[in-house]
Amino acid sequence: MKIAVIRQAMFKQLQQCSNVARASAIALAFGFALGASPSTTLAAEAATATATATVTAREAIVPSQKADTLNIVDLATSKVSANISIGGGPVGIAISPDRKFAYITTPETKEFLVVDLDARVVTKEIPAGPGPVGIAVNPKTGRIYVADWHNHVVVAYDGKTYLRAAQVEVGDSPSGLAVSPDGKLLLTADRDSNQVSVIDAATFTVLGTVPVGERPFGVTISPDGERAYVANVKSNNVSVIDLETGKVVGTVAVGRRPYAVAVLGDLAFVSDQYGGTVSVIDTKALKVIKTIDVGAFPEGITADASAGKIYVACWEENTLERIDAKTLEVDAKIPMADGPRAFGDFIR
Numbered sequence: 001m002k003i004a005v006i007r008q009a010m011f012k013q014l015q016q017c018s019n020v021a022r023a024s025a026i027a028l029a030f031g032f033a034l035g036a037s038p039s040t041t042l043a044a045e046a047a048t049a050t051a052t053a054t055v056t057a058r059e060a061i062v063p064s065q066k067a068d069t070l071n072i073v074d075l076a077t078s079k080v081s082a083n084i085s086i087g088g089g090p091v092g093i094a095i096s097p098d099r100k101f102a103y104i105t106t107p108e109t110k111e112f113l114v115v116d117l118d119a120r121v122v123t124k125e126i127p128a129g130p131g132p133v134g135i136a137v138n139p140k141t142g143r144i145y146v147a148d149w150h151n152h153v154v155v156a157y158d159g160k161t162y163l164r165a166a167q168v169e170v171g172d173s174p175s176g177l178a179v180s181p182d183g184k185l186l187l188t189a190d191r192d193s194n195q196v197s198v199i200d201a202a203t204f205t206v207l208g209t210v211p212v213g214e215r216p217f218g219v220t221i222s223p224d225g226e227r228a229y230v231a232n233v234k235s236n237n238v239s240v241i242d243l244e245t246g247k248v249v250g251t252v253a254v255g256r257r258p259y260a261v262a263v264l265g266d267l268a269f270v271s272d273q274y275g276g277t278v279s280v281i282d283t284k285a286l287k288v289i290k291t292i293d294v295g296a297f298p299e300g301i302t303a304d305a306s307a308g309k310i311y312v313a314c315w316e317e318n319t320l321e322r323i324d325a326k327t328l329e330v331d332a333k334i335p336m337a338d339g340p341r342a343f344g345d346f347i348r
Contacts (some may be wrong), residue, residue: 061102061117061346062300062313062320063090066339070104070115073320075304075347078332084120086113092135092343093300096142096159099348103144105132112146114162117348126162129155134176135344138201140183147174147188154188156204166204170197176218176260176343181225185243189216189230196230196241208246212239218260218343220268223305227283229268231258238270240286250286254279260343262310264303264325269310271298278312280328290328295319300342311347313340 059081060073068089072082088106090113095102102115105128112132114124131149138145142159147170154174156166171190178187179201186199195209196219213232216239220229227249228241238258240250255272258279262269268281271294278298280290295317303310303325310323313336320340322332 059117059348060311060320060342061093061095061115061348062336062340062342063093063104063346064318064337064340065089065091065315067337069337070102071320071336071340072117072120073334075307078322078334080334080336082120083337084115084122086115086122088113091341092133092146093346094135094137094144094344095346095348096137097139102346102348103135103137105135105146107132107149112144124162126157129153133343134174134188136177136179136186137345138179138183138186139181141201143201145177145179145186147177149173149175149191152190154186154199168199168204168206170199170206171195171209175216176220176231178219178221178228180221180243181223185221187219187221187228189219191215191217191233194232196228196239198243198246210239210241210246210248212241212248213237213251218258218271220261220263222263222283229261229263229270229281231261231270233257233259233273238268238281240283252281252286252288254281254288255291259299260301262301262303264305264308264310267325269301269303269312269323271301271312273297273299273315276314278310278323292323292328292330294321294323294330295333300340300344300346302342302345302347304347313342313346315339315341 062071068087070084074081088109090104092105104113112128129148133149134147136145144157170188171193173192174188176189188197198207212230214234216230218231230239238252242249254270255275255277257273259271270279278292282289295314297315298312300313308325320334
């Protein structure tokens with residue numbers, strides 16, 4: 001994606017804008033204007049959404065694809081406290097803003113499931129097209145987004161009724177999804193187009209695309225909303241995108257077949273599937289500072305900011321492994337049901 005030089009000059013001024021103005025600034029950079037109506041819509045949705053709870057994380061919710069189950073892990077004891085049988089080969093996971101429900105993609109049954117995490121039961125089965133993979137939730141509106149790998153679209157669902165609310169075409173084979181902390185941007189990693197699509201969450205239109213490495217799969221936005229980190233499976237690297245300018249500002253070589261990224265403080269943690277490792281990136285220097293050995297075929301990875309820990313699901317090892325973000329060492333290995341994948345946000 002090429003951005004005109006004059007727009008780059010505009011960005012130097014727009015960087016001083018408030019967070020409220022950020023979506024409009026990004027839209028201008030990509031050659032679009034958001035307008036007043038979408039802002040009004042977003043504000044109305046946000047007003048009715050449940051605020052994200054600020055609590056210490058207490059559970060990990062880990063889908064095991066081969067075992068057709070959810071592992072519920074008590075983070076205080078590092079032990080599985082319950083298993084929920086769900087079927088469908090679960091892959092993707094997201095958790096509602098109030099942390100009461102998990103949303104799970106099941107590609108074999110072409111659905112996403114709604115799981116009441118306190119009652120430990122599946123409450124809804126929602127048809128989600130032929131290839132549901134990645135799933136994410138808007139932290140402000142509660143909308144649920146599902147990437148349909150086969151139809152090359154992302155579908156938005158109402159977070160209360162679970163009815164389809166909108167659909168947008170993206171690149172080929174969208175996989176990972178990420179929503180900005182302010183709820184205004186949605187990113188898709190379009191695996192077979194070697195790009196990331198940037199979507200305005202209010203209008204549900206594509207603002208632009210960003211070329212990245214080969215076969216991008218997982219995408220994560222930093223907690224401050226300034227950068228996105230994209231795991232490129234085939235090129236064995238991570239693309240770092242500045243979301244203010246819509247440009248790649250760095251490419252970091254990591255281990256073999258990176259799958260997903262978790263960000264905690266000034267560090268990014270990358271699960272290297274074929275390497276059996278987690279690569280640790282210094283996000284300021286944009287270089288790998290350590291490679292941590294974990295179980296075979298690590299895939300889903302996420303941060304528990306409340307405890308300073310990283311959790312990674314190891315598909316072939318059948319473990320959930322905990323990394324201390326200070327020592328950069330594995331300090332717990334928790335047995336899982338067969339084939340833990342946990343692609344998305346799985347800590348509550």
